[in-house]
Amino acid sequence: xxxMKTEIVKMYYPPAGKxxxxxxxxxxxxxxxxxxxxxxxxxx
Amino acid sequence: MTKDIFVIAEHRRGEIRDITFELLTKGxxxxxxxxxxxxxxxxxxxxxxxxxxxxxSDGILNIDDEKLKDFNAEYYQMVLSNxxxxxxxxxxxxxxxxxxxxxxxxxxxxxxxxYAADCIDIEIDKxxxxxxxxxxxxxxxxxxxxxxxxxxxxxxxxxxxxxxxGELKAEVTAITSPLKEEIDYRRFVxxxxxAKGEVDITQAEVVVGIGRGLKEDKNLxxxxxxxxxxxxxxxxxxxxxxxxxxxxxxxxxxxxxxxKPKLYIAVGISGAFQHVMGMxxxxxxxxxxxxxxxxxxTVADYGIVGDLFQVIPKLNEKVxxxx
Numbered sequence: 001x002x003x004m005k006t007e008i009v010k011m012y013y014p015p016a017g018k019x020x021x022x023x024x025x026x027x028x029x030x031x032x033x034x035x036x037x038x039x040x041x042x043x044x
Numbered sequence: 045m046t047k048d049i050f051v052i053a054e055h056r057r058g059e060i061r062d063i064t065f066e067l068l069t070k071g072x073x074x075x076x077x078x079x080x081x082x083x084x085x086x087x088x089x090x091x092x093x094x095x096x097x098x099x100x101s102d103g104i105l106n107i108d109d110e111k112l113k114d115f116n117a118e119y120y121q122m123v124l125s126n127x128x129x130x131x132x133x134x135x136x137x138x139x140x141x142x143x144x145x146x147x148x149x150x151x152x153x154x155x156x157x158x159y160a161a162d163c164i165d166i167e168i169d170k171x172x173x174x175x176x177x178x179x180x181x182x183x184x185x186x187x188x189x190x191x192x193x194x195x196x197x198x199x200x201x202x203x204x205x206x207x208x209x210g211e212l213k214a215e216v217t218a219i220t221s222p223l224k225e226e227i228d229y230r231r232f233v234x235x236x237x238x239a240k241g242e243v244d245i246t247q248a249e250v251v252v253g254i255g256r257g258l259k260e261d262k263n264l265x266x267x268x269x270x271x272x273x274x275x276x277x278x279x280x281x282x283x284x285x286x287x288x289x290x291x292x293x294x295x296x297x298x299x300x301x302x303x304k305p306k307l308y309i310a311v312g313i314s315g316a317f318q319h320v321m322g323m324x325x326x327x328x329x330x331x332x333x334x335x336x337x338x339x340x341x342t343v344a345d346y347g348i349v350g351d352l353f354q355v356i357p358k359l360n361e362k363v364x365x366x367x
Contacts, residue, residue, distance in 0.1 A: 005158035009174065009187045020331055020347035030348045031358040034330065035366050037346060041328060043250070043307045044274070044366050 045194060047079030050105075050133040052124070053097065054143045055087060056115070057235065060096055063139035065207035067200055068100040070166060071137055072212075075102070077168050079134055083214065086123055088113035099210030105131075109221035114232040117146040119223060125154050126222050132194055135166070135173060140199040152197045158190035159197040164204035173198070181316050182339045202298065203321050241293025243277050250276030251305045253296055253323060254284055257312020257333065257352055261289040266353070267311065270360045273367070279303065281319040296322040312352050315340025332356070 023030040038044045049071040054061040068083065075081040080102040085093060088110045097104055105127065111119050124147075128136060138144035140162045152159035163175035173190045175198055190196045245251055252271040258264070271278045278294060285295045296303055297319040308326035312333060313319060320343050323329070331344035334351050341347045348355055 005191050005193070006160050007189050007191065009189050011179070011184055011186045014178070014182070014185045017342055020329075020341045020344035022336075022341070022347045022349060027350060027354045027358045030350065031355060031362045034346060034348065034359060035362040038307065038328075038330075039366055043328060044363060 046132060046134055047075070047077050048131070048133045049075045049079055049081045050128070050131070050136045051081070051083050051101065052120075052136065052138045052144075052147075053083050053085045053087075053093070054115075054139050054141060055085075055093055058092065060093055061139070061141070061143075062207070063141055063200075063202045064097075065100065065210075066202065066205040067137045067139060068097075068210065069208045070200065070205045071101070071135075072208075072210075074135060074166060074168060081212075082131075082133070084124070084127065086112045086120055094216055098214045098216075099212055101210075101212055101214045104214045104216045105219050106216055107219045107221050109223055111223050111226070112221070115143055115146075116227075116230060116232050117150065118227050118230050120147050121151050121154065122223060123221060124151055127219065128155060128157075128195065134195060135168075136195065136197045137166075138197070138199045140201045144199040148197055148199045155195070155197075156193075157195055157197050158193050159199075160188050160190055161199045162201050163188075163198050164201050166198055166200070178317065181314065183337070201317065203317075203324070239293065241291055243294070245277050245279045245294060245296065246301050246303055248277040248303070249305050250274055250307045251279050251296070251303050251309070251323070251326070252276045253279045253281065253308060253310045253313055253319075254290075255281040255311070255313030255319070256283040256287075257314075258284065258289070261287070263353070264289060266356055270356050270363075273360050273363045274307075274309070275367075276305075276307070276309070281313050281316070298322060310340050310344065311356065313340055314338045315343055 023033045051067045051071045053064045071081045082103045083101040086107045160175040165176040167174045298321040302322045304325045306327045309330045329344040331340040331347045336349045
């Protein structure tokens, strides 16, 4: 295209970087796990 | 063609903005390809800022003019279009900030210069300049090349480069300001401090951030109750303010406030970079979102993939038992 000054060379999924520790389980279980984690860190 | 790198310094009320040091860090890296790194400082009575900037570049081009005391893109463009055409730097770096967004597109157009906006990285490969950008809310990255030219302009997203301490000793060169007459069609008038709200979210140790996942304002009491139970305050991403559910003083992000609490719980927030900019420095980040691919999970320490309307009531119940 005339006048175009930039060009997308490629598109890609960002490389996997840091990822949260996903708490697994049902609502009851993950809520309990999160509370324990936060309590352990002195945040509750 | 020179390989010199120019960084346009950004300052406000006599203080250098953080983005300037981020740009200088990247500029230093790029200048190792055989160029010199110059800070371009437009302002008035710049001595204090010059002292602060000296360790970060090989040279400072200082344009000191009372008309440049406060940012006005019209004056900046007049000065920079002359300077860049004369000095012909290889790459000119600006921040993807209100300052850069106002200035860079118009300046690049005047100079007929390739311009890549909102980049998170820059690379020189065999005389070509490539930039990396995030698109689709950060879910996709793109590599962009700039067509061959004598110079290139790139604006860089704040927070994408970790600033490093400078170890250089810049030589200062005074450049005579080309500004002759006042312009009357656009003037800086004054700075207006944001109104203080009833809660200062920047001082809270626990912040519960809510996003558009809340769906409607009738769901706010659920979150208010949870925030209260956990000993925190309620904050939000921009869509919540735009919808009128919470006031602007609760907004976290690049167009809101920056918070650094001990605990930040992001509920129904996708994790757009504008929001992340304002909360990524929290000690511990928890994300609750039903989309397992939401970018917020790449920022959080702990995540729950689930429906907030099921998770929050149960979590609230558990928190109350523990407290």
